[in-house]
């Protein structure tokens with residue numbers, strides 16, 4: 170199969186295949202140069218265009234560019250009025266950022282365990298976790314597979330809760346024909362260097378609610394009524410007012426230069442991700458020591474991550490040794506995620522321990538994220554497959 174993605178001149182490796190590498194082509198580079206010589210580097214016309222094109226792509230009324238998904242989630246909670254005394258329901262099988270921003274508002278994160286098939290929040294357990302203090306549900310669309318959003322939205326409606334989606338992995342995901350980003354009250358995306366769409370660091374919040382959008386935008390830049398572009402352009406005025414004690418979470422035109430072109434080529438990049446996932450699925454189908462990702466019907470997977478589950482009962486080694494063996498075969502990997510409740514800070518501060526969320530812990534002990542990104546060519550994919558097969562053969566019970 171021919172890899173149709175232009176990898177540029179630089180090979181992605183000598184020997185070692187990195188877990189992830191972004192694909193930056195000449196369009197992004199030329200746009201960055203244009204920005205650097207334009208006289209305007211920070212939030213300006215390119216951010217505005219990126220927001221407009223992003224909202225159109227998602228099908229949301231508003232898109233607000235932020236300097237990270239973390240910042241977006243933080244602002245979404247604050248715009249939603251979340252603070253001390255409130256409870257926010259989410260999953261422990263996520264990146265620490267999802268939880269830290271809840272803590273920063275003064276609210277309490279309440280964990281609901283995951284489903285063992287999709288590794289997404291188990292919607293059947295959400296209602297048990299609701300108390301009079303619950304204000305928000307934060308579903309995390311793990312690896313690019315959307316959560317059961319019909320169920321999440323129905324519960325939120327019944328209990329009058331806000332739904333803020335952590336879609337760090339899930340640009341291009343769809344749930345029953347609807348793009349992630351056009352379902353919950355606010356959705357936050359990540360453009361971190363390893364993500365499906367990269368701006369180095371960056372994020373976007375989408376919503377159909379004009380009030381929430383306005384509040385997020387103002388909070389993202391010190392709480393000021395007017396951004397610098399509006400003040401310093403020919404028709405601008407020097408005057409501004411601070412309406413909230415805001416943050417410094419705005420995206421720059423340098424970041425948007427990358428984002429504009431990454432968005433325009435997203436369909437092609439996604440197609441390549443899908444191709445690689447399919448090749449992996451077929452190659453691992455007959456390996457009983459490896460489980461390939463489970464994908465629900467009625468959804469479109471964004472294939473941000475390709476996560477295999479090691480069947481420990483079939484092997485003489487554990488997951489960590491499997492990763493070490495892959496490293497010796499020159500294959501980079503990662504683990505998503507160390508369940509948040511097992512990190513020292515949350516254990517020591519909130520008394521969490523192993524056994525609290527058995528599904529998240531069981532899955533954590535078995536998962537390995539394999540390389541999956543458009544810059545990989547067919548030889549790279551083949552090397553990963555051969556390495557996995559070799560290790561399984563060598564260590565099979």
Ligand SMILES: Cc1ncc(COP(=O)(O)O)c(C=O)c1O
Nearest residue numbers: 237238239264266337359360361
């Ligand atoms: C599930 C999840 N949420 C949030 C984030 C934070 O994204 P960012 O680095 O853009 O702040 C990440 C980052 O990897 C993530 O995986």
